[in-house]
Amino acid sequence: MSKLSVASSPHHHNGRDTGAVMRIVMLACIPGMLAQVWFFGYGVLIQALICISAAVLAEIAIVELRKKNTERIIKDYSAALAGLLLAISIPPLAPWWIAVIGSVFAIVIVKQLYGGLGYNMFNPAMAAYVMLLISFPVQMTSWLPPTTLTEQSFSLWDAIHTIFTGYTSNGYSVEQLRAGVDGITMATPLDHMKTELLQGFTVQEAITADIFNGSNGIGWTQVAIAYLIGGVVLIKAKVINWHIPISMIIGALITASILYMIDSSLFGSPWLHLINGSLIMGAFFIATDPVSAATTNKGRIIFGALIGIWIILIRAWGNYPDAVAFAVILMNMAVPLIDYYTKPRTYGHKVKK
Amino acid sequence: MFADFDLVMEKLATKNLWDFPGGVHPHGYKTLSNTSPIANVSLPEKLYIPVKQHIGVDSELIVNVGDYVKAGQALTQSHSPFAVPIHASSSGKVVDISNHVAAHASGLSEKTVVIELDGLDAQYELHPLLDYTKYEKTDIVEAICQAGISGMGGAGFPTHLKSNSNKPVEFLIINGVECEPYISADDRLMREHAWQIRQGIDVLVHLLAPKQVIIAVEDNKPDALETMSIACQQQENYQVVSIPTKYPAGGEKQLIQVLTSREVPSNGLPIDVGCLMYNVGTCFAIADAIIEGKPLTKRVVTLTGKALNKPQNVWALIGTPVSHLLKHAEYSPTEQTYPRIIMGGPMMGFTLSSVQVPVVKTTNCLLSPSEGELPNIEDERACIRCSACADACPVSLLPQQMFWYSKAKEYETAEEYNLFDCIECGACAYVCPSEIPLVHYYRIAKSEISQQKIEKEKAEKAKIRFETRNDRLLKEKKAREEKHRLAAEARQQAMKSDTNAKDKIAAALARAKAKKAAQHADADTSVVPADTKVDDKKAKIAAAIARASAKKAAAAKKTTQNTSENAPTSTNVNAETPEVKAKNNESESAEDKKKAKIAAAIARAKAKKAKAKETKNNDE
Numbered sequence: 001m002s003k004l005s006v007a008s009s010p011h012h013h014n015g016r017d018t019g020a021v022m023r024i025v026m027l028a029c030i031p032g033m034l035a036q037v038w039f040f041g042y043g044v045l046i047q048a049l050i051c052i053s054a055a056v057l058a059e060i061a062i063v064e065l066r067k068k069n070t071e072r073i074i075k076d077y078s079a080a081l082a083g084l085l086l087a088i089s090i091p092p093l094a095p096w097w098i099a100v101i102g103s104v105f106a107i108v109i110v111k112q113l114y115g116g117l118g119y120n121m122f123n124p125a126m127a128a129y130v131m132l133l134i135s136f137p138v139q140m141t142s143w144l145p146p147t148t149l150t151e152q153s154f155s156l157w158d159a160i161h162t163i164f165t166g167y168t169s170n171g172y173s174v175e176q177l178r179a180g181v182d183g184i185t186m187a188t189p190l191d192h193m194k195t196e197l198l199q200g201f202t203v204q205e206a207i208t209a210d211i212f213n214g215s216n217g218i219g220w221t222q223v224a225i226a227y228l229i230g231g232v233v234l235i236k237a238k239v240i241n242w243h244i245p246i247s248m249i250i251g252a253l254i255t256a257s258i259l260y261m262i263d264s265s266l267f268g269s270p271w272l273h274l275i276n277g278s279l280i281m282g283a284f285f286i287a288t289d290p291v292s293a294a295t296t297n298k299g300r301i302i303f304g305a306l307i308g309i310w311i312i313l314i315r316a317w318g319n320y321p322d323a324v325a326f327a328v329i330l331m332n333m334a335v336p337l338i339d340y341y342t343k344p345r346t347y348g349h350k351v352k353k
Numbered sequence: 354m355f356a357d358f359d360l361v362m363e364k365l366a367t368k369n370l371w372d373f374p375g376g377v378h379p380h381g382y383k384t385l386s387n388t389s390p391i392a393n394v395s396l397p398e399k400l401y402i403p404v405k406q407h408i409g410v411d412s413e414l415i416v417n418v419g420d421y422v423k424a425g426q427a428l429t430q431s432h433s434p435f436a437v438p439i440h441a442s443s444s445g446k447v448v449d450i451s452n453h454v455a456a457h458a459s460g461l462s463e464k465t466v467v468i469e470l471d472g473l474d475a476q477y478e479l480h481p482l483l484d485y486t487k488y489e490k491t492d493i494v495e496a497i498c499q500a501g502i503s504g505m506g507g508a509g510f511p512t513h514l515k516s517n518s519n520k521p522v523e524f525l526i527i528n529g530v531e532c533e534p535y536i537s538a539d540d541r542l543m544r545e546h547a548w549q550i551r552q553g554i555d556v557l558v559h560l561l562a563p564k565q566v567i568i569a570v571e572d573n574k575p576d577a578l579e580t581m582s583i584a585c586q587q588q589e590n591y592q593v594v595s596i597p598t599k600y601p602a603g604g605e606k607q608l609i610q611v612l613t614s615r616e617v618p619s620n621g622l623p624i625d626v627g628c629l630m631y632n633v634g635t636c637f638a639i640a641d642a643i644i645e646g647k648p649l650t651k652r653v654v655t656l657t658g659k660a661l662n663k664p665q666n667v668w669a670l671i672g673t674p675v676s677h678l679l680k681h682a683e684y685s686p687t688e689q690t691y692p693r694i695i696m697g698g699p700m701m702g703f704t705l706s707s708v709q710v711p712v713v714k715t716t717n718c719l720l721s722p723s724e725g726e727l728p729n730i731e732d733e734r735a736c737i738r739c740s741a742c743a744d745a746c747p748v749s750l751l752p753q754q755m756f757w758y759s760k761a762k763e764y765e766t767a768e769e770y771n772l773f774d775c776i777e778c779g780a781c782a783y784v785c786p787s788e789i790p791l792v793h794y795y796r797i798a799k800s801e802i803s804q805q806k807i808e809k810e811k812a813e814k815a816k817i818r819f820e821t822r823n824d825r826l827l828k829e830k831k832a833r834e835e836k837h838r839l840a841a842e843a844r845q846q847a848m849k850s851d852t853n854a855k856d857k858i859a860a861a862l863a864r865a866k867a868k869k870a871a872q873h874a875d876a877d878t879s880v881v882p883a884d885t886k887v888d889d890k891k892a893k894i895a896a897a898i899a900r901a902s903a904k905k906a907a908a909a910k911k912t913t914q915n916t917s918e919n920a921p922t923s924t925n926v927n928a929e930t931p932e933v934k935a936k937n938n939e940s941e942s943a944e945d946k947k948k949a950k951i952a953a954a955i956a957r958a959k960a961k962k963a964k965a966k967e968t969k970n971n972d973e
Contacts, residue, residue: 005691005730006460006706008793010779011720012379012534012699013728018737018786069732076734118735118787241744290739295753297743339754346771347373347606347748348619 022077024239028230035226039146039219042159043092054103055083062112078117082106085125091143093162102128122332123292126325143188146219189217189276190321202265215272224280231284243300245283251308282324292332299342307331355615371614373607375747376599377780379534386657386664387537394681400468400672401711412436420447425477437501437511442650442670444475456713458703481646500642501649506632509715516560523627525563529570530603533698536718538653539633541666543577547584553636556643566591573598601778656682659723669712676708695720700779734787742781752781759798859903861956867892
């Protein structure tokens with residue numbers, strides 16, 4: 001008989017490795033991305049390609065430098081997922097170098113310099129997003145209005161052309177593409193509301209713009225719902241727990257409700273906050289990043305709820321119209337503390353006082 | 354805090370049970386082995402029976418190499434309550450008693466009795482307690498002990514110890530859950546021998562008088578549920594309960610939680626929450642021991658895995674080498690990267706390093722997977738803190754944090770995270786996407802902590818010993834110093850009294866001289882008494898002068914003489930001198946005699962005083 005192998009129990013495994021987990025998350029992004037393509041053009045697909053390639057190449061380079069098992073690390077798909085999450089967060093027609101800088105920053109600085117997967121304190125995609133937003137505010141806020149409202153329609157080729165050259169094949173700039181039928185540059189619903197409020201308009205006046213349909217931003221609402229579907233799939237597949245997304249959404253809704261009750265002309269309704277911007281996408285795909293999120297169920301509820309609260313507070317008083325990335329990064333810093341104070345009661349132990 | 358008896362009964366009646374947190378649902382693979390009846394295996398050539406088969410202390414061997422033993426004959430005995438004897442599983446000759454590879458994850462050797470079987474399977478005489486209700490309870494417990502029964506589901510705790518509880522038992526729980534994948538030994542046993550299991554339960558009920566008996570079977574064993582229900586239907590307070598299939602529902606603590614919502618306190622025992630649990634196999638063995646008088650010499654072992662052509666359950670004699678059973682089940686492995694034979698299930702079993710390992714009382718399964726059947730042994734990846742492990746943990750630990758601190762050897766922190774409450778079920782490692790062998794890390798940490806504790810205790814004892822010794826030495830040193838100080842003082846005292854004594858001696862000598870001079874004068878002018886007076890006066894003056902010079906001399910001596918060890922003796926000698934002298938002068942004139950006598954008496958008294966002082970100082 002051949003020599004027997006010796007191993008420690010358990011000898012069984014459910015067969016879902018890190019790579020499988022990451023792939024499921026990437027697949028769950030598909031509904032949201034399709035909605036993005038439908039309403040905002042092919043840009044997001046090109047960005048995804050650029051970001052994933054850049055992230056994976058950066059990962060290979062630095063893992064080689066660190067003399068680790070490159071093949072095994074690439075196969076965990078974490079770099080690819082980080083790239084994809086960045087791609088769906090940045091404006092679809094942002095120039096290619098934005099995507100590349102962001103991806104490399106996310107992998108090299110935020111992840112690998114902290115020790116690689118599992119050791120990074122911050123969510124790589126969000127840290128990169130914040131860095132880009134602060135460094136390149138113009139490119140990072142050049143969102144397109146939904147295609148139904150634009151004067152210029154543009155094809156896949158136009159999207160590629162614009163991302164790499166700044167102009168469509170017909171020579172239109174991103175600025176021109178952003179113009180509505182009336183020739184006025186259009187912004188994201190939240191951006192628009194922020195600008196209007198700063199100019200002394202009320203929320204009710206702000207949401208009369210073309211980009212709104214009631215308080216639902218056109219396109220943004222559908223994208224949010226599509227990501228919600230993907231998020232439910234993740235919970236069903238037991239890739240994420242419900243605690244963070246649900247508590248984050250509830251935290252945001254409660255905070256928004258309180259503000260709305262205080263002054264409905266200065267603060268948007270809870271529904272408006274929920275359905276516009278990246279709250280839902282962030283709740284299911286960003287804040288749930290296991291490495292940088294709280295790890296106990298109680299901790300996750302606190303973590304999620306505080307992110308929700310931060311998002312609304314920053315949207316209300318901060319300079320940036322959307323705030324998911326900032327809120328997540330802020331709460332990433334609180335994770336060790338939250339984890340420490342939310343240990344569950346072990347079987348056979350009394351509740352600790 | 355926990356559900357009381359009535360609430361539990363209500364829940365049981367409505368089949369609305371509790372749950373334990375976490376748990377996993379691995380595929381069962383039970384049908385590989387549970388479709389055919391428990392088969393008998395041919396006798397092996399030799400049996401290898403390890404002397405120690407259970408938790409507890411070693412027993413004393415009562416057979417020697419060369420002895421002929423019959424099936425059921427005890428090989429060891431012990432007066433310790435923590436030991437149960439082992440028995441020869443079949444008849445033959447003891448050919449060796451030496452170390453043999455043991456049924457343990459370590460692969461280490463243990464003292465083993467090797468019996469070469471004669472194939473006759475001659476039985477040792479049996480001592481059944483058929484009508485056990487007529488016996489004292491202690492006799493029944495003793496019979497269970499002498500039958501060598503230790504828990505057959507898990508750790509192998511001596512059964513008679515459990516059965517000897519004085520605390521009230523509310524629930525006697527019979528564990529037929531068998532939650533580990535692949536294993537079907539209890540399943541087959543319940544299906545084929547439900548009646549005998551019932552008899553075993555009856556014995557336990559007689560011993561323990563529980564308020565309620567619960568026979569728990571996982572709902573993936575409908576046949577076993579049915580046979581057990583039929584076997585127990587006449588007993589009013591026996592209830593067969595189907596519990597949802599979830600690993601590790603068969604864990605003692607988890608099953609108690611599912612059935613009663615009660616939690617065994619950390620560092621406590623099930624009896625602390627009114628529960629006692631026995632495995633169905635143990636009940637079967639108890640019935641064998643009491644009704645038939647047969648000791649535990651065989652058990653059901655599941656032979657399974659896709660590397661076996663004929664997976665099945667067999668009656669295996671304790672001590673049968675694994676190789677014999679594998680041959681019986683037609684072990685035919687194809688080319689394998691990691692050929693493994695697992696004793697126990699895939700979740701908590703351990704890999705064997707040799708097929709010569711014998712079947713022991715806790716061996717419920719031998720699993721030989723084919724290539725790809727169980728995951729290969731891979732390097733772990735980095736933990737991504739997904740806490741799938743925490744979600745799977747049945748005792749609500751934070752496996753990821755425990756792993757972190759165990760790996761970093763921060764054992765104190767690991768203990769703060771209740772490392773020692775881990776039941777090593779393996780659910781965490783089963784779900785870990787990074788394929789980290791979490792339980793392995795916990796085992797290492799636990800054993801290192803235990804080791805450290807032993808060493809700490811040792812160091813603690815050594816420290817106490819060292820400090821006590823230091824204290825003792827210091828005390829002795831102080832005592833010595835004090836003694837020296839007193840001795841020195843005594844010497845000084847002696848020196849002082851020495852001066853006085855010398856003084857006296859000089860005076861006595863002077864007086865003696867004066868007397869002699871007086872005698873002289875007496876002889877010369879015996880008729881002139883007036884002169885005597887003058888002479889007397891002269892003598893006195895002479896004496897005074899002599900005294901003064903003696904004093905001076907003594908003073909001089911005192912300054913030069915530092916080591917006056919001889920002082921006492923010299924004092925004595927000198928003190929004696931005047932007496933002698935005084936005696937010599939007895940024939941002196943009456944007046945002189947009288948004076949001399951007085952002087953002598955004074956000298957004596959002073960000498961005595963000096964002596965007394967001397968002895969006193971010496972005593973001190």
